[in-house]
Amino acid sequence: MYQAIDLNTKKLMSTYANKDLQTFENPQPDRDFTIRINTPEFTCVCPLTGQPDFAEIYIEYVPDKLCIELKALKLYFWTFRERGAFHEAVTNEILNELAKVTQPNFMRVTAKFNVRGGVYTSVIVEHRKPDWQAPELVQLP
Secondary structure, X not given: OXXXXXXXXXXXXOOOOOOOOOEEEOOOOOOOOOEEEEEXXXXXXXXXXXXXXXXXXXXXXXXXXXXXXXXXXHHHHHOOOOOEOOHHHHHHHHHHHHHHHHOOOEEEEEEEEXXXXXXXXXXXXXXXXXXOOOOOOOOOO
């Protein structure tokens, strides 16, 4: 667990990085709808060099009974700041943890990592309940 200290007062801050992903009940469980979450300031550390990696994380999901609570998600993302992990591992871990606590009908996590040595990396992973059928896409003029 990481705890943040206010540098001005030297007191423990009220929020700290933690893996306690919290959920709340889907307010409309009888309807398929999509929730999109964008986190443009995700950071982790390269396990080989120790250099920081920066990414934009996109989460899209169709909830079943539970939705992810956003402040808890932010604090969960903070736990990666000083952890060494490859891009592929980080993206899959995020999907696994979010899908475990929410049990969504469908979830996609896309991680777009900033350039490192002239190379951009994007990792896209998906989870789908076996018995869930996506609704037909409506094309509007």
